[in-house]
Amino acid sequence: MVDGVQPVPDDGRASNRAECRPDRDGDSSRIRRRRPPAERTFSVRHHQRNDTLEPESGNPCPAAHHCRELPDRRGASRSFHSLPVRCGSGPTGLLSRRTGSRESAMANRPPDAREDHMTASDTRTTMSAADRLDRAGTRTGPILALLFAANLLNFYDRTIPAIIVEPLKAEFGLSDAQIGLLSAAFTLVYAIVGIPLGRFADRRSRRVILSVGLVTWSLFTGISGLATTFAVLLAIRVLVGIGESSFAPAANSMIGDLYPSDRRGRAVGLLQLGLPLGLVLAFFTVGGITEAFGTWRAAFFIAAVPGLIIAVLFAFIREPRRGAAESAGTSTGEVDRPFHRLLRVRTLWWLVLAAIGSQVAAYAVATFSVPLFQRHFGMSLPTSGLLTGITIGLTGVAGLLVGGRIADRASRRSAAGRVYVGASALLLAAPLTLGALLLGEDHVALFVIIFSVGWLLQYAYYTAAYPAIADVVGPRLRGTAVSIYLAASYLLGGAVGPVLAGALSDRFAAAATDLTASEAAAHGLRLSLTIVIPASLLLAAAGLLGAARHVIRDQARMHAAS
Structure with a gap:
């Protein structure tokens, strides 16, 4: 027995016994292991300054006088409760979530290599924020899966009117400007109602907000199929916007508490x-549903069902604690003057500018891509929906997955790294989309390829x-910040994009007096999108470049302030 250090008590499995003893030079800051570690674990009990290791049986740790607070993987001192650890001498006690992981690897090395490797600098906790959430009963994977499913339905339901533009125009006698107004009315309400709902998400249960929102927008999506006039359809779509406005603030706030900063980009992706x-899903199915049932109303009825099912599932998730994924401690008290505090964050101002440009382009593309394929390239409704799904849908899968990984890697070097990645991608997307829109009517395949690459970067x-x-x-x-960000971007971007593109389309078509009515409609729409989309993407890039200058300081x- 070495002075001051007791061997680990025998638990009946002598072959797996590990001892705490000084090395040959008398330095007790290193550990020598004769055999793989025992299954016996110790738990860390938090004290004001020091953490003492004690066996789960309640007996004193044999090396308690050496045990102290342990650094986490970011270098900050942290204290953990009920964390399985291996008894070691001093600060080199090894921590492991599973027996036989790092310890077994050490045991298989030569004694000198083990001794040299297992120094005080090797001691760190391997528990990530997601691991701690799992221990608290909050499973990050299932929650993220539900949020993804709800977001999918969110965009499926709001996209239906953009796919059935031609049937709506035929039944209600609408112009392109009125089609743009249908999208703009939804977006305006979505933005305005989102602000109080975002504030609500910072104070109340986000799980309940998500459930109620899903039920609301799913029910009114189904009711949209009962509209008998354009005015009635417009009013119902406004109510759909109220329900959908609850999702983004609550979902993004929850993501911030589920994942730490260096994993947040992939989670958001x-x-x-x-x-x-x-x-x-919408572009691939709505056109076929409309033709199969002989009416555009069937798509709304079918779309209402899945949302009600997801709403029920949200009732069974366990909501994460606010600030659970932060590396530094955060206060849980009420914030005074929240809007004043947020307006002082310069990064938000630039991100709003970027969002305005992005939403103008995104909503103009989503609203008029199917009509562009029908008018300019002469495609049928199902084929137009299919090609639109490829150019602005499938590209997003690769763009978000790859973009999220690249953004997270860039953020490890600097908080501004991910923002510069987004800005660079947008600067490349603008000329690609412009080149695609300048193609003639005989180059539909080339259009799909070039526009798809540009929209992937977007x-x-x-x-x-x-x-x-x-x-x-x-x-x-965060819920309030996301709601303000979305309100500004949708009011000045999402609502403006379809109306601006539609109004320009009508004007250019009216000016083309030397063309037939169908040719003028195709010419007007293509020219309108050629102006609106690339210019909006450049505006978004400028906003991200401005945000990158301030993100580190903010x-x-x-x-x-935490």
Whole structure:
């Protein structure tokens, strides 16, 4: 027995016994293991300054006088409760979530190699924020899967009117400007109602908000199929917007508490996969449903059912604690003057500018891509939906998955890294979409290829902007921040894009007096999108470049205020 250090008590399995003893030079900061470690574990009990290791049986740790607070993987001192560890001498006690992981690897090395490797610098906790959430009963994977499914339905339901533009125009005698108004009315309400709902998400249960929102927008999606006039359809779509406005603030706030900063980009990318996949599913199915049933109303009836099922599933999830994924401690008290605090974050101002440009382009494309394929390229409704699903839907899957990984890697070097990645992608997307829209009517395949590449790059905006909000805004204000961000972007971007594109289309078509009515409609729409889309993408890139200049400073202020 070495002075001051007791061997680990024998638990009846002598072959797996490990001892704490000094090395040959008398330095007790190293560990020598004769055999693989025992299955016996110890739990860390938190004290004011020091953490003492004690066996789960309640007996004193044989090396308790050497045990102290342990650094986490970010270098900050942290204390953990009920964390399985291996008894070691001093700060080199090894921590492991599973027996036989790192310890078994050490045991198989030569004694000198084990001794040299297992120094004090090797001691760190391997528990990530997601691991701690799992221990608290909050499973990140199933929650993210439900959020993804809800987001998919969110975009599926809102995309239906954009696919049935021609049937709606035929039944109600509408112009392109009125079609744009149908989308704009939804977007305006979505943006305005989202602000109080975002504030509500910072104060109340996000799980309940998500469930109620899903039920609301699913029911009114089904009721949309009962509309008898354009005015009635417009009013019902406004109510759909109220329900859908509850999702983004609550979902993004929850993502911020489920995943730490260095994994948040991928998590947001997976959440935002609901956008392109929702578009793909809608563009691939709504046209076929309309032709199969002989009416555009059937698509609304069918779309209402899945949302009600997802709403029920949300009632069974366990909501994460606010700030659970932050590396530094955060306060859970009420924030005074929340809007004043957020308006002082310069990064948000630039992100809003980027969002305006992105939403103008996105909503113009989503609203008029199917009519563009029908008018300019002469495709049928199902084929137009299929090609639109490829160009702006399937591309998003690759764009969000790859973009999320690249953005997270860039953020490990600098908080501004992911924002620069998004800006660079948008700068490449603008000329590609412009080149595709300048192609003639005989080059539909080339159009699909070039526009798809450009729109794939456009999706890098989402994996840059949404994680950047969580990087500069504390957990208690994230729902409010997202709602303000979305309100501004939808009011000035999403609502403007379809109306602007539709109005320009009507004007250019009216000016083409030397063309037939169908040719003029195709010419007007293509020329309108050629102007609106590339210019909007350049505006979004400028916003992200501005945000990148301030994100590091604003992140430091957030941590200082926590």
